[in-house]
Amino acid sequence: MAVSKLGNRYAKSIMDLAIEQGTLEEVNKDITQLKEDLSNRELFLFFKSPIITPSKKLSILKNLFEGKVNKLTYSFYEIIVKKRREGHIPEIVDAFIEQYNVHKKISTAVVTTAVPINDELVAKIKGIIKKNKKDVSEVEIESIIDESILGGFILKYDDKLYDYSIAGKLTNLQKSFLVNKYIKEM
């Protein structure tokens, strides 16, 4: 997940303040909720739109969130809009979730398989990651089912990737035949 400098700055400010005020869990819940809400394309475009004036955005924001979210979260949203950075909300949200995970020592991993995996396997993968990575208290596994990998699995966490998929092996095989040194290229 790509995180920008700007997103990091905003996310850090609310993280620090929330920890100070002891409302981190609530703020996290709100922001995670916002991430889900953002999958609504209209809301997403509403934030992005340069045509809607900030004052209008603020009043819509008030209707949408006031009273429903933590006070800190609400004022955070307000600041973002006042600074005219509402178009960057998705990045800020992503950055916050990442920083929250680092703070809580939660490691997220993505497992891609061709067929659904059972809980036993998930537990095993969690075990492997915990063993490989120091300083992890919890592992969250996101499971993606993708038939195009044909078989096997791809495990990705942080910057690490284990590609045990059939499709990956076939691509590697194909790549080793891409270069034909018997063809003149000049």
Add this chain to the structure above:
Amino acid sequence: MVEVRAEEISAILREQLSNFKSASELEEVGTVLQVGDGIARIYGLTNAQAGELVEFETGVRAIVLNLEEDNVGVVLMGSSKGIKEGSTVKRTNQIASIPVGEGLVGRVVDTLGKPIDGKGPVTGKTYELPLERKAPGVIYRQPVTEPLQTGIKAIDAMIPIGRGQRELIIGDRQIGKTAIAVDTIINQKEFFDKGEPVYCIYVAVGQKSSTVAGVAKAFEDAGAMNYTVIVNASASDPAPMQFYAPFAGAAIGEFFRDTGRPALIVYDDLSKQAVAYREVSLLLKRPPGREAYPGDVFYLHSRLLERAAKIIESDEIAAQMNDLPDALKPMVKGGGSLTALPIIETQASDVSAYIPTNVISITDGQIFLDANLFNSGVRPAIDVGISVSRVGGSAQIKSMKKVAGTLKLDQAQYRELEAFSKFGSDLDAATKYTLDKGARNVEILKQKQYSPYTVEDQIAIIYLGTQGLLRDVPLNKVKEFEGTFLTYMKEKHQNILDTLKAGKLTDEVKDTLAKVGKEVARQYTS
């Protein structure tokens, strides 16, 4: 395309299949944020090192050049086709390097060492040598003493080049810069035949593929491919391939240098390399400086040319050389050398542009080619007045030094008088003598392309010129006289030529040269 036999194909396939590893390993990956103009910005790759090779899903490789706070800037060494935002990039844990070995000789390769001449994989053992390597330190070097014969009379006599030297060839387009370099490589055949080859590397940067094909053919026709490697990054290759090509060439040269053998490398040309580097730098948003070149363009050339060196004779000291790649360590020998002939193209003879002044100050001298001389038929069009070799004098054989010692001054004097003589017709005898001699020496120094002279032939003919023995030969007959004289010498007085080659200039040699010269001159006197 070479005709490929059926069993050959299946053999290759089987080999490739048997090498194929099906086990996966842990990969460190990143995600493409942005790609375009031959560069990509990657999120992730937190452990990537500067200069490391990374690989995209499409198999295209890239070199890490910028490590920033939140992203990594890489330059693509191939097409960006198929790479999009969100694509995965993986580390290779390998600093940009090139596989070098004896099997490379006679081949044409690209910047990453992939053969592009269609003759199949490089045979024999290869060693991974890094493209970027620090030049040997002071204690591992020794002064330049042996000559590197170019086979070009004007250069070997007046601007001698020594093994381990860096001599710049500079001039406008289309006046024979490449020709000098190519002739020099062809002239090394003499040493190859003798069993003491000078390995040659010709690095073509940003040139038309047709030009490179022409050069390759010239080498092949002259039998020079037996000791030559061509590194080609043509104008159609991505800019990073172009600016790394000289470094790849230098890595190949260092292989020969550090195993105790003499090597010669031609960078054709460094102005195009600087342009390619400027392109990449601007795209990576590095601040532009003079002529929009980045601030470190001087360092780009100085670190490259500093790798040309004459290595100390002692094997023990040479073995402790700094920054030796592990692969090379067991085979290091002293006494090797890497001579560099960088080429710079000027615009309208402007040597005070940024890149020319930089490279002039880095190298140990320059051969300046002049468009006016070229057009007036003096070929090679070397301007003797401003061409120098800062270390070459000690790298001339004794006989040549004695014979050609005054030639450079004489010619400078001649050029000055020539300008004056255009005004009046009444000249005193001394002036006339200088003019006559100078004009004949100019004729002597003219030379056809692809026809290098052995050092003894050069000394013999230059001796006649400097002694004024051609006085009676008409100007337009000098070339003809030269041919006859040298044939005669070879037939009747081979021993004299051998003495000259051995570096001796005895009275007997002088007398014979004068005698034969006068005899042959008589045939041409009208």
